[in-house]
Amino acid sequence: MMINFLKPAAHKPSLDNEAIDPTYKKLRLQVFIGIFVGYAGYYLVRKNFTLAMPYLIEMGFDKGDLGLALSANAIAYGFSKFLMGGVSDRSNARFFLPLGLILSALITFLIGTSAGISSISTMFILQFLIGWFQGMGWPPCGRVMTHWFSVKERGTKMAIWNVAHNVGGGMVGAMTAYGILWFGSWQAGIFWFPAVVAILISLLGLLLIRDTPQSCGLPPIEKYRNEYPKNYSASSEKELSAKEIFFKYVLNNKILWYIAIANAFVYLVRYGVLDWAPTYLKDVKGYDIKEVGWAYSAYEWAAIPGTLICGWLSDKIFKGRRAITTMIYMVLVALFVVIYWKNMDNRLLDSIALIAIGFLIYGPVMLIGVQALDLAPKKAAGTAAGLTGFFGYFFGTAILANIVMGYVVEHLGWDWGFFILLSACALSFLFIAFTYKEEQYLIKQEKKVVKIE
Ligand SMILES: O=P(O)(O)OC[C@H](O)CO
Numbered sequence: 083m084m085i086n087f088l089k090p091a092a093h094k095p096s097l098d099n100e101a102i103d104p105t106y107k108k109l110r111l112q113v114f115i116g117i118f119v120g121y122a123g124y125y126l127v128r129k130n131f132t133l134a135m136p137y138l139i140e141m142g143f144d145k146g147d148l149g150l151a152l153s154a155n156a157i158a159y160g161f162s163k164f165l166m167g168g169v170s171d172r173s174n175a176r177f178f179l180p181l182g183l184i185l186s187a188l189i190t191f192l193i194g195t196s197a198g199i200s201s202i203s204t205m206f207i208l209q210f211l212i213g214w215f216q217g218m219g220w221p222p223c224g225r226v227m228t229h230w231f232s233v234k235e236r237g238t239k240m241a242i243w244n245v246a247h248n249v250g251g252g253m254v255g256a257m258t259a260y261g262i263l264w265f266g267s268w269q270a271g272i273f274w275f276p277a278v279v280a281i282l283i284s285l286l287g288l289l290l291i292r293d294t295p296q297s298c299g300l301p302p303i304e305k306y307r308n309e310y311p312k313n314y315s316a317s318s319e320k321e322l323s324a325k326e327i328f329f330k331y332v333l334n335n336k337i338l339w340y341i342a343i344a345n346a347f348v349y350l351v352r353y354g355v356l357d358w359a360p361t362y363l364k365d366v367k368g369y370d371i372k373e374v375g376w377a378y379s380a381y382e383w384a385a386i387p388g389t390l391i392c393g394w395l396s397d398k399i400f401k402g403r404r405a406i407t408t409m410i411y412m413v414l415v416a417l418f419v420v421i422y423w424k425n426m427d428n429r430l431l432d433s434i435a436l437i438a439i440g441f442l443i444y445g446p447v448m449l450i451g452v453q454a455l456d457l458a459p460k461k462a463a464g465t466a467a468g469l470t471g472f473f474g475y476f477f478g479t480a481i482l483a484n485i486v487m488g489y490v491v492e493h494l495g496w497d498w499g500f501f502i503l504l505s506a507c508a509l510s511f512l513f514i515a516f517t518y519k520e521e522q523y524l525i526k527q528e529k530k531v532v533k534i535e
Pocket residue numbers: 163220244247447448449451471
């Protein structure tokens with residue numbers, strides 16, 4: 083049974099005609115800022131544990147055991163993004179997003195206590211909880227996006243929103259450094275300071291986010307923008323049951339399965355390159371730790387322009403065709419993976435290759451989320467994106483990028499590791515290509531206008 087305060091916000095009587103446009107404009111900006119700041123906040127309390135690992139190793143904990151505790155984060159996140167996506171689709175985004183953020187922050191705070199780091203099993207459980215509560219972040223953002231922005235705007239708007247996670251992730255390092263300096267302990271810097279800021283951000287999210295336009299006395303976005311996607315009708319505004327969401331609209335949607343499988347391979351490249359970059363650069367190419375750190379953060383910062391350009395291209399140049407945009411990006415990713423692999427003596431070229439991969443890979447990461455939102459009814463949007471997230475994190479990140487790649491590199495060498503990354507580029511291209519035809523149909527249908535009340 084749904085907890086009462088989390089239920090989707092009730093529709094309000096319509097505002098006067100002249101109030102609709104200014105209110106829509108104001109609230110669209112307001113809810114967008116709410117989900118941007120809110121999702122950046124989620125990344126402040128996402129993987130702080132990785133920053134604490136050197137201190138924990140000094141305290142005598144084993145690297146492998148700490149890695150195991152960390153893996154609980156990605157595994158729980160994968161399951162939660164899908165299952166909590168189902169709950170989010172039937173919840174008020176205004177309360178759901180801040181609730182997950184507060185819970186993530188509280189657990190993060192707890193990890194910073196001596197009880198939180200007392201044993202590997204405690205750390206495993208706390209990492210699992212963090213991953214689980216983190217899964218409550220993306221789906222309400224997807225709900226807000228599909229209810230406040232039309233299909234044609236989503237490439238650009240999602241691209242801008244999507245950089246929130248790079249901004250949040252990028253700020254953790256600086257906050258940690260200042261936190262240690264100001265508060266005098268690594269626990270306070272790594273865990274407590276970001277957790278307190280995340281709680282403040284969750285209050286801001288509560289203040290800014292609104293569930294649906296109808297809950298503010300506004301018409302649905304399709305009517306406001308006069309843009310009606312395939313199969314849209316008045317019944318598209320009805321909240322769905324969990325059974326309808328999972329079995330009618332998500333699990334039997336063949337195209338969503340293709341996208342989800344493609345996402346596993348895209349995430350294999352995202353984390354296969356990122357997580358192994360420090361080891362590869364240090365062990366194979368002889369980089370020192372400072373150079374590795376620079377290359378590592380350049381990969382993340384390059385994501386911001388790369389994502390924005392990708393969203394713009396998919397909306398303006400490819401007219402909403404996400405598949406072809408992703409396919410082009412994945413070919414270019416493969417090209418720079420080859421350069422990153424084969425170049426042995428030019429450090430500038432290494433940096434260019436890593437920046438290019440970071441610039442390019444986050445476009446497909448974002449567009450697959452957009453495609454999932456586009457292909458499901460908006461009342462099932464969070465679950466649809468959650469299915470792709472589950473494949474991305476459980477199979478792509480935890481199993482393939484971390485475990486399989488680690489084993490292959492250890493036993494067969496880096497050439498085989500790169501063979502896996504290139505195969506992932508090819509397979510993501512292939513599975514996205516399967517969605518190309520359906521997307522043409524979707525875009526043609528969008529031109530037909532279906533009148534609703
Ligand atoms: O990997 P996630 O689930 O945090 O999502 C990151 C981006 O927002 C994907 O669109």
